[in-house]
Amino acid sequence: AQKVTQAQTEISVVEKEDVTLDCVYETRDTTYYLFWYKQPPSGELVFLIRRNSFDEQNEISGRYSWNFQKSTSSFNFTITASQVVDSAVYFCALSEWKTGANNLFFGTGTRLTVIP
Amino acid sequence: DVKVTQSSRYLVKRTGEKVFLECVQDMDHENMFWYRQDPGLGLRLIYFSYDVKMKEKGDIPEGYSVSREKKERFSLILESASTNQTSMYLCASSFIDSNSNQPQHFGDGTRLSIL
Numbered sequence: 001a002q003k004v005t006q007a008q009t010e011i012s013v014v015e016k017e018d019v020t021l022d023c024v025y026e027t028r029d030t031t032y033y034l035f036w037y038k039q040p041p042s043g044e045l046v047f048l049i050r051r052n053s054f055d056e057q058n059e060i061s062g063r064y065s066w067n068f069q070k071s072t073s074s075f076n077f078t079i080t081a082s083q084v085v086d087s088a089v090y091f092c093a094l095s096e097w098k099t100g101a102n103n104l105f106f107g108t109g110t111r112l113t114v115i116p
Numbered sequence: 117d118v119k120v121t122q123s124s125r126y127l128v129k130r131t132g133e134k135v136f137l138e139c140v141q142d143m144d145h146e147n148m149f150w151y152r153q154d155p156g157l158g159l160r161l162i163y164f165s166y167d168v169k170m171k172e173k174g175d176i177p178e179g180y181s182v183s184r185e186k187k188e189r190f191s192l193i194l195e196s197a198s199t200n201q202t203s204m205y206l207c208a209s210s211f212i213d214s215n216s217n218q219p220q221h222f223g224d225g226t227r228l229s230i231l
Contacts, residue, residue: 033217045206045222052216091158095217102217108158
């Protein structure tokens with residue numbers, strides 16, 4: 001069975017602080033994909049990153065970075081020098097490999113508030 | 117850019133009504149999905165479709181049905197609305213890639229209240 005755990009329900013940081021959002025997953029498949037989505041107050045989920053299970057390289061995109069560690073089944077997301085616009089709910093999700101429709105299993109989300 | 121459009125941002129209906137939520141995507145995606153989002157529960161899959169007239173149950177299909185008569189449109193139907201179906205509903209789409217799992221692209225959501 002698949003499961004995604006985001007233990008941090010809410011986090012508040014002061015602007016310019018760094019913050020890490022945790023994501024731990026469970027799956028029996030050897031081939032799977034992990035995703036992060038951002039949901040700003042407007043409601044739309046915005047795709048941030050996809051990572052497959054064979055690629056453990058960390059990724060950096062501007063102020064965002066992701067740390068994928070299969071040994072601990074974690075895919076953590078760090079925002080460096082946070083800004084007020086980063087305030088949103090962030091979801092981690094897991095998708096097991098199969099052809100056709102590949103469903104996403106979501107964590108319960110972490111609400112990040114960046115205080116000016 | 118991919119555009120997934122949900123017909124209403126806010127909707128108020130009464131218990132027992134038949135409710136239709138519409139979703140249209142403009143990128144010729146094969147896959148379409150309906151989720152509901154509730155506080156503390158994240159997003160849960162209701163139904164999905166990988167082709168016209170094809171549908172599959174997700175994790176919580178009870179009380180819902182879907183229709184996909186055209187590739188770009190995926191409708192969620194509440195046969196007889198109940199108060200426990202008050203929620204945010206999100207539609208998503210993705211294309212089928214034989215080599216990898218493609219990300220899903222989401223609409224803005226419909227906040228549905230059943231009175």
